[in-house]
Amino acid sequence: MFTFIVRRLLLAIPTLLLISLVIFLLVDFAPGSPMSEIPLTVPPDVRQKIIESLGANEPVWWRYLLWLRQFFWVEPLHLWDHLFGTAFAEGQQRIVSWQSRSPVFDVIAQRVPQTLTVVGTAYLFGVLIALPIGIWSAYRQYSWFDQLGTFISMVGYSVPTFFTGVLLIVIFAVNLHWFPSTYDTTLKVTDWASFWQQVRQMALPVTVLALFNAAEISRYTRSAMLENLGQDYVRTARAKGMSERTVLLKHVLRNSLIPVVTVIALGLPTVFGGAIITEQVFKVNGIGAALIGAIHANDLPMVQTLTFIFAVLIVLFNLIADILYGVLDPRIRYD
Amino acid sequence: MPDGAAPVLDVRGLKTVFRTRGGEVHAVNSVSFHLQPGELLGVVGESGSGKSVTMMSLIGLLPSPPADVRDGQVLLEGRDLLRITPEALRSVRGAEVGFVFQDPMTSLNPVFTVGDQIMEPLRTHLGMTRAQAETRAAELLDLVGIPDARKRLKSYPHQFSGGMRQRVMIAIALACDPKVLIADEPTTALDVTIQAQILELVRDLRSKLGMAIVWITHDLGVIAGIADRVMVMYAGQVVEQAPVKELFANPRHPYTRALLKTIPSNAGARGDRLQVIQGQPPILGAAPTACPFRARCRHAFDRCARENPARRPVGRGHDVACHWTPEGADA
Numbered sequence: 175m176f177t178f179i180v181r182r183l184l185l186a187i188p189t190l191l192l193i194s195l196v197i198f199l200l201v202d203f204a205p206g207s208p209m210s211e212i213p214l215t216v217p218p219d220v221r222q223k224i225i226e227s228l229g230a231n232e233p234v235w236w237r238y239l240l241w242l243r244q245f246f247w248v249e250p251l252h253l254w255d256h257l258f259g260t261a262f263a264e265g266q267q268r269i270v271s272w273q274s275r276s277p278v279f280d281v282i283a284q285r286v287p288q289t290l291t292v293v294g295t296a297y298l299f300g301v302l303i304a305l306p307i308g309i310w311s312a313y314r315q316y317s318w319f320d321q322l323g324t325f326i327s328m329v330g331y332s333v334p335t336f337f338t339g340v341l342l343i344v345i346f347a348v349n350l351h352w353f354p355s356t357y358d359t360t361l362k363v364t365d366w367a368s369f370w371q372q373v374r375q376m377a378l379p380v381t382v383l384a385l386f387n388a389a390e391i392s393r394y395t396r397s398a399m400l401e402n403l404g405q406d407y408v409r410t411a412r413a414k415g416m417s418e419r420t421v422l423l424k425h426v427l428r429n430s431l432i433p434v435v436t437v438i439a440l441g442l443p444t445v446f447g448g449a450i451i452t453e454q455v456f457k458v459n460g461i462g463a464a465l466i467g468a469i470h471a472n473d474l475p476m477v478q479t480l481t482f483i484f485a486v487l488i489v490l491f492n493l494i495a496d497i498l499y500g501v502l503d504p505r506i507r508y509d
Numbered sequence: 510m511p512d513g514a515a516p517v518l519d520v521r522g523l524k525t526v527f528r529t530r531g532g533e534v535h536a537v538n539s540v541s542f543h544l545q546p547g548e549l550l551g552v553v554g555e556s557g558s559g560k561s562v563t564m565m566s567l568i569g570l571l572p573s574p575p576a577d578v579r580d581g582q583v584l585l586e587g588r589d590l591l592r593i594t595p596e597a598l599r600s601v602r603g604a605e606v607g608f609v610f611q612d613p614m615t616s617l618n619p620v621f622t623v624g625d626q627i628m629e630p631l632r633t634h635l636g637m638t639r640a641q642a643e644t645r646a647a648e649l650l651d652l653v654g655i656p657d658a659r660k661r662l663k664s665y666p667h668q669f670s671g672g673m674r675q676r677v678m679i680a681i682a683l684a685c686d687p688k689v690l691i692a693d694e695p696t697t698a699l700d701v702t703i704q705a706q707i708l709e710l711v712r713d714l715r716s717k718l719g720m721a722i723v724w725i726t727h728d729l730g731v732i733a734g735i736a737d738r739v740m741v742m743y744a745g746q747v748v749e750q751a752p753v754k755e756l757f758a759n760p761r762h763p764y765t766r767a768l769l770k771t772i773p774s775n776a777g778a779r780g781d782r783l784q785v786i787q788g789q790p791p792i793l794g795a796a797p798t799a800c801p802f803r804a805r806c807r808h809a810f811d812r813c814a815r816e817n818p819a820r821r822p823v824g825r826g827h828d829v830a831c832h833w834t835p836e837g838a839d840a
Contacts, residue, residue: 405615406610406612406615406616407615407616407617407618407619409570409610409616410608410610410616410617410618410678410681411618411629412570412602413568413570413602413603413607413608413610413682414602414603414629414630414633414681415599415600415601415602415603415604415630415633415634416599416603416629416630416633417599417633420629420633425618425621428618428620428621429618429619429620432620502620503619503620504619504620504665504667505619505665505667
């Protein structure tokens with residue numbers, strides 16, 4: 175297992191380098207200028223100075239190499255300094271956002287908590303709802319519960335989140351006034367009242383995303399359970415006199431979790447990706463919103479860095495899914 | 510009955526029906542048989558003759574729906590298994606009645622260790638602690654001839670060969686010292702040398718432990734070597750039943766005779782064609798009112814189409830469900 179992990183991590187290096195190059199070039203080829211948000215009244219020679227000060231006039235390969243050095247060397251060093259109070263990264267140029275002139279990683283550090291609270295909670299809820307629904311739907315296949323579950327999953331999976339989001343806002347925020355329509359990032363939880371306010375403002379975005387995630391995962395759970403319920407070892411377990419509970423929740427579930435856990439692990443990067451659209455709909459000031467804002471402002475370093483971080487997470491969670499597969503299924507050994 | 514002792518298992522008039530979209534399928538039609546303590550009853554018949562369904566009906570192993578055990582009695586030491594609660598039936602399964610299935614490659618759960626799977630019934634039915642169950646599981650593995658038993662408890666099924674896995678299945682079935690062991694074609698999926706080993710093992714275990722065994726198979730050669738008594742099934746009915754020597758020496762039902770002829774023999778000329786029974790067993794949409802074998806029977810006559818023959822005694826412990834007699838038509 176250890177050799178497998180090391181080998182996969184080493185293989186990830188060329189993969190990620192290639193991805194970073196593609197991202198960098200694609201984003202760079204896109205039309206637009208970092209000056210598009212600067213008022214037209216600013217004279218051309220000043221604009222030129224600003225561009226030079228940002229380093230945006232340098233050739234693309236040079237900027238790419240600089241970015242690589244900053245991403246893989248300066249930023250980790252900076253993090254190290256931040257954690258342990260050292261000064262290794264002193265005087266080294268960090269990746270700076272063209273839009274806000276502040277280091278990209280500082281912006282990310284500000285945005286990640288919002289995303290994790292809202293989208294992470296939604297994913298967790300989605301999984302917690304999906305597993306029992308999937309298990310029971312499979313156990314009672316074609317029952318009214320299963321039919322209802324199938325219907326809701328189909329709706330939840332096929333209706334886009336920007337639609338369900340707006341729909342929920344119209345019903346629960348505009349008409350019923352139960353929940354606020356937007357997410358207030360500045361809210362600090364200090365007492366029960368503000369905690370309750372936080373819960374209320376999370377309710378709608380979490381519902382929208384949890385429904386979407388639960389729809390997908392419950393379908394995977396159901397089909398995995400169904401596949402395993404028909405296996406011979408289930409009959410063996412019953413012939414041994416095991417209770418239905420043991421048969422279902424030990425024998426069948428343990429086997430069904432193998433593919434389901436993989437799906438859950440592979441879906442996790444989307445949590446960090448911040449469910450971009452839902453963040454926009456509910457004005458959650460998270461990573462997804464940061465990416466959209468950066469694209470609007472032609473903030474190339476921000477877009478490149480965020481996109482690349484998503485790529486890293488996807489590669490990483492693929493590896494985690496593979497490792498979990500080996501842990502859950504004794505027939506798979508990587509050595 | 511050989512010695513007049515009370516049978517350990519007495520099945521009377523068992524009827525099982527499957528409800529499918531295309532209508533009902535009558536898979537088991539008034540099957541009656543008994544099993545003496547320590548006896549080995551062979552059950553033979555083609556695929557689809559209702560052998561396995563009969564045995565799974567006994568202990569509620571058929572999924573319901575679609576299966577519906579509609580009528581009859583299954584008396585295990587006098588207690589009717591069809592009329593006890595599901596919980597009570599569950600404590601019979603695996604404890605008093607052990608089951609060994611056909612395919613050892615798929616009958617064990619791939620993600621749990623062999624030891625875990627043997628210990629499950631021990632802990633559920635006998636309330637053993639983990640340590641006790643582990644000791645007993647090692648004894649069981651040793652009993653079924655798996656060397657280095659203690660260590661092998663920690664192995665997973667995929668680390669065992671087919672024959673070893675069937676030994677594990679037997680160990681699981683025997684874990685709680687059952688009174689009855691039902692073996693559903695336990696050697697069919699194994700190659701011939703392993704078959705012989707498993708047969709030898711069962712013969713050995715039977716003399717050691719003394720449980721009664723129902724051995725389902727379509728291999729008459731296996732039956733001849735192992736069974737005390739044989740029951741021949743066709744279309745969900747028992748068509749003939751006799752002590753094993755009697756059945757091979759003096760088969761009465763045309764189906765039994767035809768089955769015996771299908772055994773390839775190394776006595777005849779090499780070029781001889783294998784004997785076959787033409788046609789397929791019927792799928793019964795309703796309880797049969799005529800002899801279900803008549804379409805494939807060379808002795809069929811008009812009475813066979815009017816009346817489903819009842820079992821009638823023709824010798825000591827020998828009965829047959831057929832209107833025809835070798836001496837002449839019994840019209």
